[in-house]
Amino acid sequence: MHASVLKYFVEVARCGSVRKASENLYVASSAINRQIIKLEDELGTELFDRVPNGMRLNAAGERLLKHVQSTLHDFQVMRSELDALKGERTGHVKVATMDSMLNDFLPASVEEFSEAFPAVTYTITSAAPMDVPSYVLSGQADAGLTFIVRLPSGLETVAEAALPVGVVMSPGHPLTAKQAIGLDDCARQPFLRSGGQSPISSTLSPEFAQFWDGLEPVVTCNSTEMIKRLIIAGKGISFFSKIAFIGELERGEVVWRPFDLPALNQLKVGIVVHGQRVLPAVSQNFIGRMVRRLRQMEIAAAAV
Structure with missing residues (x-):
């Protein structure tokens, strides 16, 4: 089987959607869907259950996924070993x-x-x-x-x-006066969300996970660079580790404050x-x- 077909299959399995796999791989949805159908025809069995909200691996698909992941990993190991033999x-x-x-x-x-x-x-x-x-x-x-x-x-x-998650905001934001920030403080502020999934699991902090699910952001974007620009412009606050803002913090373009939740500060x-x-x-x-x-x-x- 061709390597690109396996890559398409793995990404659709991971995303549970041809559309999402298309966005991640920068390949047309129709091309990915065509290759998945061709793969199923070649194997003589369906690999996914087509459900209203996407694609879900069936038993045959789960078995193939394990084989494909092992094959791709072994190929990379073999390629590195060949490189070593060549002395490169x-x-x-x-x-x-x-x-x-x-x-x-x-x-x-x-x-x-x-x-x-x-x-x-x-x-x-x-x-x-x-x-x-x-x-x-x-x-x-x-x-x-x-x-x-x-x-x-x-x-x-x-x-x-x-490097725990905290609140990032512009230098002139009123929350900068606080040394530690509560979730209630954040609830009253325009929120800029990077991506859709909470950075903190409910296992670590059920309180934070519940708060995250109830947020209504003014902007949701999977580009940290865009969120940075909006924070600096004073358009809202966001939740990040300092690791994403070292340069901006050193230049005084943003301010970072910890949450008043001990579990988050130990992250x-x-x-x-x-x-x-x-x-x-x-x-x-x-x-x-x-x-x-x-x-x-x-x-x-x-x-x-």
Whole structure:
């Protein structure tokens, strides 16, 4: 089976929708749907239940998904091993991350690493914090960057930093007068939401999860850069870790305040890997450099 067909299948399975998979892959919905139907015809069985709100894997689809994820992972390992046999400093690094790490942390990590390893290629996937672990467990990512909250069995944390979620606002906002901010304070303010899913699980803070579900944002956008601009312009507040706003905080363009919820203030950002998987040397090297950078960013965040 062609690699692109497998990629389409995995993305539709992950999203539960051809339309969402199309948006993520930048491929026409009709092309993805055609390839899924062709795959089902080739295998002689349907792989999805077509339900009113999307596509849901059936038993045959679940079995194929496990095979495909294993195959794709083994292919990447084999490719890295072949690169090592050739004596080249090449390979492919896969990282799944929550969106806030894409502003500075990962771009800087890739820039630095590419200086020493110019032939290395990368797949960087943005995902909701609670979805990152599944990418690592399935082999779709060598490492994940997410909040460390009751990780699934099989994952290990190789580094963590105290970078909790707090309230970000413009310097002139009235909430800057508070040293810690309550959910009731936030309820009365225009809210700018980055993405649709809560960054905090109900397991960590049921109070925050319930509050999030009741929010009516003035803007919802999956671009952190756009949310940043609106915050700086004084159009509302938002909830982020400092890690997404280090530069803006240093320049005095925004102000960050912690919540008055102890559970949220203990939250840490971490790098997770599969505990039973031996990664290619190039991936281990890249993860090692991310570990050092995360520690540096924790120090920088504490200073602003």
